[in-house]
Amino acid sequence: MPWRDKVAFSELMLSWELRSWHLAVDSKHPYFFDRRIPDIAGYLTTCDIPIPKHIEKAISLFRYARTVFIAPPWKGIFVQDAERKQSYRESVKTFDAMVECYNRYKYELIELPRTRVEERAEFILSSLDDRI
Template structure:
């Protein structure tokens, strides 16, 4: 299944993806928020293990379930839909964390395709902030960015770097490059 209207935002944590997604939603665009933060919040509240600092494999698998659900909820064609991360991000996450990449994950990434142009947000130290869900340091954010670059290019996507700028300027850049 191809979502030619599904545009993915990827990169390391703390690079501004979520702020841009929120601004696009405020403009009336369809957006799909990142599932990782919600999974972390749910797992902490319930005392669960699917946390990146407790059970990385279980965390990845929960994110995959959410990513598949989010992908399948979108209608092909039509207006743009902006995804805060996509299925190939889980390949990047697996490699970053030295987890085996399951064949089923590779198969989903090959079969469930977003628009061929993916917007990648490079590390931006000036805006990077950790919090209760984002426990990575800046060096890990940079390594995550590199892992995502490899995951998407390895799956045949073309990356378009979103320049460091104000949220409004980043939104304008993205909309001009759809």
């Protein structure tokens, strides 16, 4: 559980993201990742834990497509429940940390609009038309 040992949780995240990256790296088709290795740095930042050198190195070695779609906090749909332990305020802090981290690692962020799921999917696909 992430709240019991945040450093161990970040290491598990790293191993999972490295696995996902290796599975997708040679594909001729676009891949969508829910999380990436820089998210680990964002997570550690929100926990006030220094980012270890090996995670910094992994971020620089295992690059993704430059474009990152990011979903902003949206109070209108936010629900805290058994699966989502974060408060809305914490989700804003996490978003801010992710924006800072992705900018630091030279990714281009595209914020998703606060619209219906179908419209967000269309936004993503139309944004990719110029990049594929």
